[in-house]
Amino acid sequence: MSVQIEDLELLDGVREFALTHPHPAVHRFRESMRDWGNDWIAVEPAHLRAANFLAGAIASANQQTRALMETFEQHKDRLRWEQSYRKEDGVVPDAMLEGYAFAEIIGKQGPFVSDRIRAGIGIWGPDIVYPRHQHQAEEIYIVLAGSAEFDIGSAGKTGYDTGEVIYVEANTPHGFLTGDQSLVLYYLWQAGDLRQISSFG
Numbered sequence: 001m002s003v004q005i006e007d008l009e010l011l012d013g014v015r016e017f018a019l020t021h022p023h024p025a026v027h028r029f030r031e032s033m034r035d036w037g038n039d040w041i042a043v044e045p046a047h048l049r050a051a052n053f054l055a056g057a058i059a060s061a062n063q064q065t066r067a068l069m070e071t072f073e074q075h076k077d078r079l080r081w082e083q084s085y086r087k088e089d090g091v092v093p094d095a096m097l098e099g100y101a102f103a104e105i106i107g108k109q110g111p112f113v114s115d116r117i118r119a120g121i122g123i124w125g126p127d128i129v130y131p132r133h134q135h136q137a138e139e140i141y142i143v144l145a146g147s148a149e150f151d152i153g154s155a156g157k158t159g160y161d162t163g164e165v166i167y168v169e170a171n172t173p174h175g176f177l178t179g180d181q182s183l184v185l186y187y188l189w190q191a192g193d194l195r196q197i198s199s200f201g
């Protein structure tokens with residue numbers, strides 16, 4: 001099977017967003033994003049409830065994030081929505097498992113295969129606590145829609161809104177709490193194991 005045009009639209013949207021982003025922290029990821037790799041693999045779609053929050057969240061996007069939000073909404077049924085944690089692991093609240101999902105566009109498991117960079121979006125419904133966790137990769141979150149209170153390293157709790165960028169250094173504890181609206185985050189990982197399951201506590 002050859003690369004699907006819809007996947008290319010997602011790849012272009014995700015790459016363009018990072019490569020043109022003015023924030024200096026995002027510039028750290030430009031080289032990996034430029035040379036992410038070359039392979040595409042077909043990915044079996046998988047639905048999770050949180051993907052349904054995407055359509056409503058477009059209302060809280062801004063001029064900079066709306067186009068990418070619309071691209072994801074348009075293609076959401078062909079994405080593989082997934083979760084990193086299971087109920088039996090007991091590391092995140094049940095409410096988070098009921099109301100979050102992420103979909104990867106570039107990463108170790110495709111559809112665009114990379115061992116350099118991981119890029120995709122995550123969605124969290126209202127009133128969800130994502131406890132502090134850490135991983136080897138350095139990470140960027142860009143708020144595509146909504147807002148949350150982030151707790152990164154020793155910085156204390158800080159609110160971030162649509163369009164704002166959160167940079168998390170490697171091996172730095174980070175977590176967040178959503179408010180009364182759903183939150184859509186664009187995420188980037190680079191360096192370390194790109195499918196590492198975070199550690200908690």
Ligand SMILES: [Fe+2]
Pocket residue numbers: 135139168174
């Ligand atoms: Fe993270």
